Amino acid sequence: MDKGIDYYMSLPYPIEVQLINDESGSYYFAKVPDLPGCHTDGPTAAEAVAELEIVKRDYLEVKLEIGADIPEPGALPSGTTNVRMPRTLHGQLIKDAEREKVSLNALIVYRLTQQTKEQSGVYK
Known part of the structure; x- marks a missing residue:
């Protein structure tokens, strides 16, 4: 096309x-x-x-x-990113994930989602 x-x-x-x-x-x-x-x-x-x-x-x-790229409507990024953080924070997140019996990735996504909802006014 x-x-x-x-x-x-x-x-x-x-x-x-x-x-x-x-x-x-x-x-x-x-x-x-x-x-x-x-x-x-x-x-x-x-x-x-x-x-x-x-x-x-x-x-x-x-x-x-x-000849530039033109994004189509609603094109979303890949959903993958690398994050650098202090070792102490990384260690605490690992402990929290183990305590909750979830992966580190799942814990981070959950917390980011909660923070984003709070900031967007969903809970206000």
Whole structure:
């Protein structure tokens, strides 16, 4: 399949729209999170979204022209990362995992998930 401009424009890229209030007044900022640098603004949410479609087309055309990778909607990272930590923390995590009878990896994922939920307001 030829992945040209029509292909990418037809994909369901999510958009985010945010009302901004600053010293110059109020406006709406719209972006496509899956396409870094693809954003615009407008005096109303509808105008910002309409302008974003034009910006998205221009963005994708440039990426195609230069042969750059274009992420598709919702593309997620691999889920694998290496983390360096102090030896004392590593040792404590190993002990905690042994006490809970889970792998070190499972314990770390669980704790990161809990911390992320708390920070995102899920428990507030």
